Amino acid sequence: DARVTQTPRHKVTEMGQEVTMRCQPILGHNTVFWYRQTMMQGLELLAYFRNRAPLDDSGMPKDRFSAEMPDATLATLKIQPSEPRDSAVYFCASGPGGGRNVRNQPQHFGDGTRLSIL
Amino acid sequence: QKEVEQDPGPLSVPEGAIVSLNCTYSNSAFQYFMWYRQYSRKGPELLMYTYSSGNKEDGRFTAQVDKSSKYISLFIRDSQPSDSATYLCAMINTNAGKSTFGDGTTLTVKP
Numbered sequence: 001d002a003r004v005t006q007t008p009r010h011k012v013t014e015m016g017q018e019v020t021m022r023c024q025p026i027l028g029h030n031t032v033f034w035y036r037q038t039m040m041q042g043l044e045l046l047a048y049f050r051n052r053a054p055l056d057d058s059g060m061p062k063d064r065f066s067a068e069m070p071d072a073t074l075a076t077l078k079i080q081p082s083e084p085r086d087s088a089v090y091f092c093a094s095g096p097g098g099g100r101n102v103r104n105q106p107q108h109f110g111d112g113t114r115l116s117i118l
Numbered sequence: 119q120k121e122v123e124q125d126p127g128p129l130s131v132p133e134g135a136i137v138s139l140n141c142t143y144s145n146s147a148f149q150y151f152m153w154y155r156q157y158s159r160k161g162p163e164l165l166m167y168t169y170s171s172g173n174k175e176d177g178r179f180t181a182q183v184d185k186s187s188k189y190i191s192l193f194i195r196d197s198q199p200s201d202s203a204t205y206l207c208a209m210i211n212t213n214a215g216k217s218t219f220g221d222g223t224t225l226t227v228k229p
């Protein structure tokens with residue numbers, strides 16, 4: 001059963017430190033999404049890639065967040081410097097590529113990175 | 119006003135009850151509709167994916183879409199304690215190619 005894999009599952013660090021979260025999308029999927037989930041805001045889309053190219057990162061604070069896909073099997077989300085308000089669960093999701101309606105395919109989620117910034 | 123509105127609950131029902139979960143939306147560009155189930159400390163898991171207005175059934179789950187009213191529902195028949203989770207509706211904006219999620223409804227099914 002193919003799954004999206006995220007590491008680490010938990011991260012606790014002090015304010016100001018760099019945080020890197022990693023995601024391995026489902027093999028063959030060519031769309032990758034980063035979300036942040038909090039009690040107050042629910043699921044918020046941070047960034048979206050297709051074929052490793054960033055298509056939309058309008059939901060991401062540009063001054064401290066960056067998202068990349070070094071290769072087709074790895075997506076990263078970095079926060080530098082981290083702040084207490086960044087504490088949340090960060091989810092990666094991937095969607096299948098190919099076909100005429102690639103934009104309309106549902107996403108499959110990993111189990112998230114639970115981030116706490118002290 | 120949010121593009122997708124979902125009653126957060128919480129909703130508590132006895133085992134065996136029929137559960138109805140609902141979302142409304144305002145953007146006509148939403149053409150594909152999904153329901154996800156999220157257990158505590160897990161990622162959302164896709165339950166149902168549908169495009170057309172009408173009903174789609176999968177086991178004890180039925181997804182209903184009414185595009186004219188911009189209203190979608192998920193029905194769970196013969197609910198089980200294992201159905202206790204947060205249920206999120208999601209909709210794909212076909213122009214932008216990305217999904218917008220409801221805030222989720224927390225369901226508890228009591229034995």
